[in-house]
Amino acid sequence: MAITDKIYVKNHRQLASQLETSFPKSAFAGATLDLLFTGDSLANLDSTTRDRVLDFAEDFLDCDCESHPYCGCAERKFMQYILELRAEGLGPDDIVHVMGDDYMLYAYSGDILSFLDQSVRTLEAAEALAETESGLDRSTELHEAKQELTGS
């Protein structure tokens, strides 16, 4: 499962009751994206929640793909967002805290930790490949990216 399958809507029950409907807890589930990010629903949300939902839509759902919002851009951008927080030096617990503040989302810090480990391993693999295939420039680049992630 991708990390974006483990990102959940905070205050899910409260939101469902404001919208007078049910939707999946998972933030990136198709039904959630459809429901939360269509104009009709927004009017029923309290202003704090609405602001977070709008921020999320602006930051992650702003592409023009034909299959939007099922094109995968939102998931990709959200992973980027987590990696950027990590590069700023935040640990899994802090990352969970920040996504709550920013977008009213939550995840288990253990899931974030595995995602970060996975990302480092992917970079290591890419680094090793770059060394053999395309010379040292790309490898150095990847090595630096990995250092940002591991904070070493």
Ligand SMILES: [Zn+2]
């Ligand atoms: Zn897209």
